[in-house]
Structures are given as C-alpha cells and as structure tokens.
Amino acid sequence: AQSVTQPDIHITVSEGASLELRCNYSYGATPYLFWYVQSPGQGLQLLLKYFSGDTLVQGIKGFEAEFKRSQSSFNLRKPSVHWSDAAEYFCAVGARTGGGADGLTFGKGTHLIIQP
C-alpha cells in the first residue's frame, strides 16, 4: 500500500524568506503526486500536481515542486513567502488504496507559520 510522509509537523519562516516543505512517498508504480493547501477553517485547494514529464512543476501562488524518483520525494518550494501563505500543507499520492478503492492518500500535513 502507498504511504506519504511529511517529516515536519510545523515550520516557521520569516516573511520574504524561501520555503521548502518535504514530502516522501512510498508507492510501487509511477505515482500521481499532489500538493494541497488548507487555510484555517477552509477546505483543501490544489497547489500543483505531477503525473509525468518535466520533474519540476509549477503551481498556483508562486509554488513549485520537484519530483525526484531516486529519493522518492516531492518537495514543495517557494522563493519568497508572504504572510498569506500561513496554512496547512498536505502532500498526497493518488492511487488505488488498499481494497481497490480509488482516492488520495494524504500525509499528516505541515503547519506553516509566517513570522513578520
């Protein structure tokens, strides 16, 4: 069965500084990878996704992510964060889950705090 690990529960970054959120996955085949963002009290919104092709993918709000097959990683980056980026970030792999169900398997999330 597939799994997703986000090793950082909380990350604090100063406004204007660069950001990297880590994500490692475990999946036997070519993964479909996603990053979602959840603002307080809101549902999840897709930032970007990777299926195949160029391993550096661009997303909304100035985010990008790089797929590294050799490291089973899909880290999210942003060169300069804004206070509005404070949120919960989830990495997910799309696959048939255990028992044949279709859906996303999520990591536990990384809570991003922006310092002024």
Add this chain to the structure above:
Amino acid sequence: NAGVTQTPKFRILKIGQSMTLQCTQDMNHNYMYWYRQDPGMGLKLIYYSVGAGITDKGEVPNGYNVSRSTTEDFPLRLELAAPSQTSVYFCASSERDYTYEQYFGPGTRLTVT
C-alpha cells in the same frame, strides 16, 4: 459557481444519535468522495462513488453509510454516533479518477459527546 457545498458546518451529537451530512456539487463530476480529518492525522478516505448508483468503501468505512442517487448529491450517514467519529468531514469531487484534481467542500465539524 458554488463548487462543492456541505451542510451543516457544525454539529454536536450525543452518543447513539444518527445524522446525515449533506454534500452537493454543481460541476457535473462523476467521482465523489468523503474524507475525515483528525488532528495531526491528515485525511482518510471513508467512501467514494464513481457515478450515480455506484459506491464503494475507502480506508475507514466502518460506522458510515453512503448513497448516490444523483450525480450532484452524495450524503454520508452516521447511524449510531460514537466519540471516535468526532472529526472534520470533507466531501470532494473530481471529473474522473484519482489522477484528476479533487475539489473540496468547506467541511463539517462534528463532535460526538
């Protein structure tokens, strides 16, 4: 365009009570999903549907039931509420399977006491 809507936003249930969480999407998506989100645990798939009349279990289906009589609606039923079902519930939809973007509703925060 409303997207995915969920009602209610908040609910407190007593142990043993039942309720239905409503979910509606207006994007004509075939696939719909129910997830639960527990603190520090990410989201877990409860049930999903690939079209009207077709539903299937996800990772954590016990204690829940679903139905899909129309493309737009995908209600989640809790028959005998238990404290372990205290969670935030998210409904989502997508045009096709897990390879496609899922659109999420705002969530329902449920407390069972």
